[in-house]
Amino acid sequence: MECKELNDGLHQRIKQEKMIEVNKVNEDKNQPLNNNEKIKTTMSIKQIHEQMQKLREDTINQVDEHLQDMVSKMVEGIQYIDKNNYESRYEKYYNDKKKVVEGDVLAEKEFQVRNSMITDLCNEVNHLRALYNICVTVLFILIVNTAVNDYATTGSLQLGFITLKSGFSKFSFVITVWLLMMMFTIGVYIAHTIWAQKRMELSPKSIKIWDNSWLFLFVIYQIAFLIIPPKLIMNNDLPPPCSCIILMEQLRIVMKIHAFVRSTVPSIISYKSHTENDKSPIPGFSNFIYFMFAPTIVYRDNYPRTKEIRWGFVTWHFFEFFMTVHCMTSMFERWVIPTYKNYGLEPFNLQKFILRYFNTVLPGSIIFICGFYGLLHTWMNACAELLRFGDRLFYKDWWNSITYARYYRTWNVVVHDWLYIYIYKDIYEKIVPRNKLIGICSVFFISAIFHEYIIGFSLRLFCPIMLLTFGGMGFALVFLTRHVTSVFGNIFMWFSLITGSGLLVCLYSMEYFARINCQKHYDNIYDLIIPRFVLCYVDDMR
Template identity: 45%
Template sequence: MVSEIANVLENSDDLERQLRHLFNKNSNDEIQDKVHTKKGHLPDKVFMARNSFLTDLLEINHIQTIYHIFIALLFGLFVNSTTYDMIHTGQTKMGFDLIIRGFANIHILLFMWICMFFTSCFIYVMFHIWASLIMQLHPQSFYIKLWNKICLGLYLMHVATFVYLFTYNLVIYKLTAVESVAILCEIMRIVMKTHAFVRTNVPIVLQYKPHTEADAPIPEFSKFLYFLFIPTLIYKNSYPRTKSIRWGYVCKCFIEVFGCIVYISFVTERFLIQEFREFGLKSFGWKEIILIILGNGLAGILVLLNTFYAVLHSWMNGFAEMLRFGDRMFYKDWWTSTTYSRYYRTWNVIVHDWLYTYIYKDMYENVVPGNKLIAKLTVFFVSAVVHEYILGFTFRFCFPILFIEFFGIGVAISFLKSGHKVIGNAAVWYGLGLGMGIGISAYALEYYARLNCPVEDSGLAAYFIPRSIFC
């Protein structure tokens, strides 16, 4: 008995040491992520070799058990739902049919992605031509100013044309919602990547002095190509690299991605489609709609957690491992946030770093020097517009719920602080559930309202006028 107690205490001490080491290692991430390089300027992003937060946590047996329990719960939910469907309808609805219909035009999706990839490489060609001529002209020459303006105009025209053409094509080819969101996210990823490359390298070329420096500051195409695929939106000429590729770990990551997709499809079919598919065909009262929205908070949290794990953990780690990209801090411990301001900084570190570096930092240092409020509002506005653009063309209608949640409610609650950790963390989680419930319910209502209540007018006004209010 004494030996058993000693073993328990020893294991408890070991767990405590592991947790303390892990949290001490990550507690200063927000300081280590960025360092000051110039006096009077905001700190810059710094890359270092490190694992994702959950990768370290899941090495602890006790935490890994929670992961196993979550898998068992999902399996139990599938079994219960399948049994219910077989008894009542004689067929199963596990979400696979929704996935198959969602990727019905995958050949068009892949073709458009290949076209986007080769089009994005044109940015490097444009940059190389601009930089080569810049270094041959006199710094004070009239022609260099004219050349800069011409190239800036061509760059802006390229970005606008790129976004317009591929958005137009996904509408013309009538891609499904799943395919549309994949294309739209890829459009924004490439735009953010190319802007990061141009924004980082243009000042270096402009400061180049041909008589004092040996090598021209034009990155090789291989560096641009590597940057296009690695899971970061901040351009550097070099990144921390791992020594080898663990192909077993890569397979595990993409199996997890597929599992999360199946589960999201299952939740969508079971909780969302089931609730709203008859909206517009039968009467729905406001009380009934409110109860459905509040009840969808749990479904919203499930979608949120699965999307987070699939994209920001499994997908990013899989690509990082294949490309030997060392910095795996794609997110931080956002689930412990006691304020929304911290949640925004830690939920998606990849996008947050881009917004901080190329929007917030540029606004604060160059556009409105020293004004953090305007810089912050600009970041929220850009984020809200991009999210609304993605959802608007995914569902083919404008229903600015997400814009209001981001730029209205999101800005307001970012200033709120809680002096109590338990209350603050609980409030963040409740807000996430309520926000997701409102968001997915509102878009589902509008989607089925337009599907079940078609109108003859298909002009621009029909895109903006909500059908669910009048249906």
């Protein structure tokens, strides 16, 4: 009991002392601070504020750096995924060549089943489908504009059918010439088979004479095939559209025959029979016929094929083709012919010439686009579907090109493949090894010559505008724009294509109507090689 009382007393004593200390502290707080104490308190608060501000800034900077790193990694990841998706989705359009096997051997063309790029893009990208609908709407408005103009000026609706009718007035003769050309083409296969079979039976001493004799006959055939169709065109005075069809078919057949002979001769020459079961290197007649109609001018014994023919696909693309042809004739009838038909009948005026040119830029551009879409997309796809030809890579995305080198490689893949394999590749590997410049010059020269050949004989004139623009300016632009990497390269390409199309339509139309309206100054070859529209200008200056 005593211990308990003593313990309670100590606890009470301690509690009282604590109460006294608490009261003293409260009294100290209630008393005002002196000046020194106030200064110390203010300084401590300022330091704490500065430290907090510094901590805040450091925290924000660290968070900002972490966010930037995270965003950069996310963007890189998205770009990587997007690039992989793009390459995997559109790889089939770009990997159309086999890899190089040796240093002196260039890549070969590789055929595979794939759609045309516009076909896939319209199916996959709704925005492009909307752009397609806009183009159709614009063309429809242009046709309505033509109809209104026809009715206002003539009181009837022509809608380009007059030009269409006059341009194809001798289409039956075109069919006759085409059938004759195909008959002579079949004769080439027969002669080629005779040469190959007989060659296998000859002694080594006689083979050289045999080969050279047939090579001479083949060269004579190619030259005759280039001379006879233009002569028939001139003698029968075919209109320009009919002439153009014959000449384009003529060059197509010449290129196919060259490809067929060039591709099969090496295997025939190197063939050595060891057993009776050895496969003959001579292609079958069915392979030859299929190649002559297939939408390619690179020969292979077999091509990848589709499983069936989609007749709705064929019908729609043929319909689009005829609509693009009608649109082109409407452009000529509505804008080009009225603008230039009186050239040479009135004095030359520089201001009027400039107005004529700029009035031709828009229809010239539409003719350019319609020509691409009608021939390389609608016509080629329709023919490929009929033949179940699997590889529809007739063009690539040339509209995205920022250099002219890429534009020429992607604009017309069908012709580019032939020029690459049978001209450039042969020159690079066999004639002038490892000399790219000579190969490029040869390709441009041959391409420019035959472009001018078609235009010249179709219009009955020699005005080498295409030769100068394509073979001259176009060749130079390949080297001038090869290091361009910005979007301005694509803008420049489109600007030059649009203005160049207008210039070609302008100058060729001037020369065409000048040869109708202006008198001849010479009765010899000078009248052919000197542009008549220049002579009209000289007469006006006098």
